[in-house]
Amino acid sequence: SQQGEEDPQALSIQEGENATMNCSYKTSINNLQWYRQNSGRGLVHLILIRSNEREKHSGRLRVTLDTSKKSSSLLITASRAADTASYFCATARWTIKAAGNKLTFGGGTRVLVKP
Amino acid sequence: GAGVSQTPSNKVTEKGKYVELRCDPISGHTALYWYRQSLGQGPEFLIYFQGTGAADDSGLPNDRFFAVRPEGSVSTLKIQRTERGDSAVYLCASSQTIAMDTGELFFGEGSRLTVL
Numbered sequence: 041s042q043q044g045e046e047d048p049q050a051l052s053i054q055e056g057e058n059a060t061m062n063c064s065y066k067t068s069i070n071n072l073q074w075y076r077q078n079s080g081r082g083l084v085h086l087i088l089i090r091s092n093e094r095e096k097h098s099g100r101l102r103v104t105l106d107t108s109k110k111s112s113s114l115l116i117t118a119s120r121a122a123d124t125a126s127y128f129c130a131t132a133r134w135t136i137k138a139a140g141n142k143l144t145f146g147g148g149t150r151v152l153v154k155p
Numbered sequence: 156g157a158g159v160s161q162t163p164s165n166k167v168t169e170k171g172k173y174v175e176l177r178c179d180p181i182s183g184h185t186a187l188y189w190y191r192q193s194l195g196q197g198p199e200f201l202i203y204f205q206g207t208g209a210a211d212d213s214g215l216p217n218d219r220f221f222a223v224r225p226e227g228s229v230s231t232l233k234i235q236r237t238e239r240g241d242s243a244v245y246l247c248a249s250s251q252t253i254a255m256d257t258g259e260l261f262f263g264e265g266s267r268l269t270v271l
Contacts, residue, residue: 145199
């Protein structure tokens with residue numbers, strides 16, 4: 041089952057504009073991660089934000105986390121055509137039985153950046 | 156190796172056949188995950204290994220699916236009596252740590268399974 045739900049499902053913007061996508065989830069988490077997937081390729085980790093953090097930056101990426109609302113957002117600033125990809129949030133839950141983090145992915149946001 | 160390696164990259168089989176998909180994780184990574192991804196969807200969790208044991212196999216859809224990791228490194232996902240609905244990209248990922256506040260996954264390129 042999908043833990044996270046991304047919104048919007050698809051996003052089309054012009055190069056240079058900012059792209060914002062949101063992720064909502066249902067249960068408590070230890071951390072939330074964002075991944076990128078180019079068409080036909082594997083997923084690449086972008087950024088991880090822990091449950092006790094509210095905001096994190098990495099280059100042109102900004103991630104926020106609101107655990108009270110069980111939601112996160114990913115902002116890509118000054119987008120480029122090469123940012124065209126699908127973006128997924130994944131929630132990590134620690135389970136004692138597994139002694140590790142189970143990561144569950146959302147359905148993704150497909151971003152098209154037009155040159 | 157430098158990254159997670161999955162073989163075969165493409166597999167076409169007939170309904171009812173048996174299929175094995177292999178994953179070679181990054182050396183030293185103790186955690187290994189299998190996901191299934193259909194077109195336009197997010198990865199769907201199948202099974203998670205911590206070392207040699209299946210720590211969480213709650214995502215396996217039915218008893219036709221089985222996975223092993225006998226020496227804590229390479230893993231094989233086995234699908235018996237394949238059905239057309241099994242067609243998807245099967246993704247493998249590995250992770251270095253088991254600490255509560257980490258868990259970045261490194262993904263392979265996937266094995267695309269087509270059941271005719």
